[in-house]
Amino acid sequence: MMNFKILGALAGAAALAFSASALAQKEIVIGLQCDRTGPTQTVGVYLCPGYHDYIALVNSKGGVGGAKIKALEIDHEYKVPSAVESYERHKKEGAVLIGIYGTPQTLALTQRLTEDKIAGTSPGFGAAAAANGDKYPYIFPIAATYWSQAAGAVQFAKDKLGGSLKGKKIAYLFFDNPAGKEPMPVFEALAKEEGFELRTFGVPSPGVEMGAQALDIAQRFRPDFVITHLFGRSPSVSIKELKRVGYPLSKVVSFVWGASEADIIAAGGWAVAEGYNAIQFAGVGSNYPVLKEISEMYKKQGKPVPKEMASTVFYNRGVLIAAVHVEAIRNAVAAKGGTNITPHDVKLGFEKIKGFSLGGLVPPLEINNVDHEGGGWVQIFQAKGGKWVKATEWFKAYPTLLKKMLATGA
Numbered sequence: 001m002m003n004f005k006i007l008g009a010l011a012g013a014a015a016l017a018f019s020a021s022a023l024a025q026k027e028i029v030i031g032l033q034c035d036r037t038g039p040t041q042t043v044g045v046y047l048c049p050g051y052h053d054y055i056a057l058v059n060s061k062g063g064v065g066g067a068k069i070k071a072l073e074i075d076h077e078y079k080v081p082s083a084v085e086s087y088e089r090h091k092k093e094g095a096v097l098i099g100i101y102g103t104p105q106t107l108a109l110t111q112r113l114t115e116d117k118i119a120g121t122s123p124g125f126g127a128a129a130a131a132n133g134d135k136y137p138y139i140f141p142i143a144a145t146y147w148s149q150a151a152g153a154v155q156f157a158k159d160k161l162g163g164s165l166k167g168k169k170i171a172y173l174f175f176d177n178p179a180g181k182e183p184m185p186v187f188e189a190l191a192k193e194e195g196f197e198l199r200t201f202g203v204p205s206p207g208v209e210m211g212a213q214a215l216d217i218a219q220r221f222r223p224d225f226v227i228t229h230l231f232g233r234s235p236s237v238s239i240k241e242l243k244r245v246g247y248p249l250s251k252v253v254s255f256v257w258g259a260s261e262a263d264i265i266a267a268g269g270w271a272v273a274e275g276y277n278a279i280q281f282a283g284v285g286s287n288y289p290v291l292k293e294i295s296e297m298y299k300k301q302g303k304p305v306p307k308e309m310a311s312t313v314f315y316n317r318g319v320l321i322a323a324v325h326v327e328a329i330r331n332a333v334a335a336k337g338g339t340n341i342t343p344h345d346v347k348l349g350f351e352k353i354k355g356f357s358l359g360g361l362v363p364p365l366e367i368n369n370v371d372h373e374g375g376g377w378v379q380i381f382q383a384k385g386g387k388w389v390k391a392t393e394w395f396k397a398y399p400t401l402l403k404k405m406l407a408t409g410a
Contacts, residue, residue, distance in 0.1 A: 026066075026067045026339055027069070027070040028063075028068070028069050028070065028339060028341065029070050029072060029090075029094050029095045029096060030055075030069060030070070030095055030096065030097055030099065030325055030329075031072055031074075031087070031089075031091070031095035031098040032048070032051060032071045032072060032074070032099040032101075033074060033076050033083055033086055033087075033098070033099060033100055033101040033105065034048040034074070034076070034101050035078040035101055035102065037075055037077050038076075038077035038078035039078050039232060040078050040102070040231070040232065042232075042262055043260075044075075044101070046313075046314035046315045046318065047314045047318040047321075049315065049318065050308065050314070050315035050316060050318025050322070051071065051073075051099070051318035051319070051321055052071060052318075053294050053297075053306070053318075053319065054290070054294070054318070054319045054322035054323055054326070055069050055071045056297065057294055057297055064326065064329050064330050064333055064339070065330075065333040065334075065339045067339035069326065069329070072090060074086035074089065076101070076102075078102055080102075080104050083100070083102065083104075083105035083109065084108055084109065087109055087112060096118075096329070096343045096346045097118065097120070097121070097325060097328065097329075097347075098113065098118060098119070098121070099321060099325065100120045100121060100122045100125060100126070101125070102125055103122075103127075103178070106120070106122040106126030106127075106130075106139070107126060107127065110126075110136065113138045113139065114136070114137065114138045114139075116343075117343055117344050117347070118343040119138050119140055119328070119343060119346050119347040119350055120140070121140045121141070121142050121324070121325065122141050122142075123142050123143035123321055124143055124144075124257065125141075126145075127145075127182065128145035128146050128147035128182060128183075129406065129409055130372065131145055131371060131372050131376070131406055132370070132371075132372070132406045132407070132409075133368070133369050133371060134370060135409070136372065137347070137369075138347060140367065140372040141372060141373045141374075142321070142350075142365070142367065142374055143281040143282070143374070144256070144281045144373070144376050144377060144378045145376065146179065146182040146183045146229070147182070147183060147186045147402055147405065147406075148376030148377075148378060148397070149183065149255045149256060149279050149378060150186040150187055150190075150227075150255075151186055151190070151376070151396075151397035151401070151402055152279055152376075152395070152396070153227045153253050153255070154170070154186075154190045154194070154227070154397065154398070155395070155397035155398065156277070156279075156380055156392070157170060157224070157225035157253065158194065160225070160251070161224055161225065164194075165194040165195060166194065166196070167195065167196070168195075168196045168223075168224040169196065169199070169222070169223040169224050169225075170191075170197070170223055170224065170225050170226070170227060171199055171201060171217045171223040171226045172187055172198060172200045172201065172227050172229070173201045173203065173210070173214075173217065173226060173227070173230070173238060174200065174201070174202060174203065174228070174229040174230065175205070175229065175230050175234055176202035176203055176204050176205070177205065179229075179231070180202070180230075183229065183255075184200070185405065186398075186401075186402070186405070187200075189405070190398065190401070199221050199223070201213040201216065201217060203230065203234060206232070206233070207230060207231065207233065207234035207237070208233050208237050209237075210234070210241050211241055211244075213241075214242050214244065215245050217245075218245040218247040219245065224251070225252075226242065226251060226253075227252075227253055227254075227255075228253070229254070229257075229258070230254070230255075230257065230258045233266065234258070235263040235267075236263050236266035236267040238252075238254075238258065239267035239268075239272065239273050239276055240267050240268060243267075243272060243273075248275065249273060249275040249383075250275035250277070250382075252275075252277060253277040253278065253279065253380065254276070254277065254278040254279065255279055256279050256280060256281055259278030259381070260311065260313040260314055261310075261311050261312065261313060262311065262314075270383055270385075270386040270387070271386075273383040274383055274384065274385075275382065275384070276382065276383040277380055277381070277383075278380070278382075278388075279379070280378065280379050281363070281377070281378060281379075282316045282320040282361060282362065283316055283360055283362070283379070284313055284316060284379075284381050284390075285312050285316075285387075288316075288359050288361040289359040290319060290358050290359055290361060291309065291316070291319070294319075295309070312388075313388070316361060319358075319361065320358070320362050323361075323362060324362070327349075327353055328346050328349035328350040328353060331349035331350075331352040331353065332345040332348065332349035333349075335348065335349065335352075350367050350372070351367055351368050351369045351372075352367075352368075353366065353367040353374070354366045354367075354368075363375065363378075363379070363394040364377065364394065365377070376396045376397075376399065376402060378394070378396070378397070379393065379394050380392040
């Protein structure tokens, strides 16, 4: 049964901002889905607090156009029926946009969002084809899709291998489900274009047994580089198993769901994971102006900085999602000349985001009516010396190929 734990932006840090008179002001409602108690709770318990803290920061400065933002969170426990039910409740509450959580949930809600003309965001979730705003007018990935991550991983491998992949071998170690298979068309196209041999190694659910795959990779296939796309407990297992069979982690790069501090700790710690690379779609670490503002907000309340901020990968993604949501609302309010905005106004607001970077925590997004992804920017961080260290600046890879694939749908 769905946990209807409604956590408005008034929760936690946000409580500071609201007196009885403030609560009486006009509010702009956002529907936020989360998983704090289901199988991906290790993400949700950090990402969703980051979201609420950014909303609280905006509200502490007066909101948008004088209206406070109210983020209504429902924990759907990563269950599709619960996600659909939560969507209907958010719609009834007057939400002007929906923050979707989960790939199955995004796929289940795409048609409803389109029919209801409500914008839904799916950063790190859903089908890569949804980046095409012509075909998916109300779905906004707002961050690098699995296609863009695949392109970024191949570009990173190419750079690390001296600028050419001709005659090289790349292994793709993936969770054997639809999300894990999503990048396959990109890998196959790039293998042909760049001249490398691609071999895939699927890991069946629940993804905690991959000793055979690691051995096959390291001792039989012997690739020049390994790209991983795993979820839940699987990333930590891949680190341990590849390390055990002697494959150098400096020649491994993970997609975004194998890229957190928790993955490193579960693998045995930073010393074990030394050299491991991971793709990110939000900045990592605490050296960003917006995070310092959030810390100061708590200090002014006489409260300690929340412990969730220490898990910077997922917390920062929550801040990114909230910031992009607020930017779309700002654009909608500016265009409307007031806060009485509709979901369609917010949809148009997303499509006016340009050069928004939040002091480097967000890549230089440019979202328009054709590109709902925002450019497909990625950044690589490496486990080094007990922390994540930036290995690249923001970059986007193989944009011509991806644009062609999005236009054709394959």
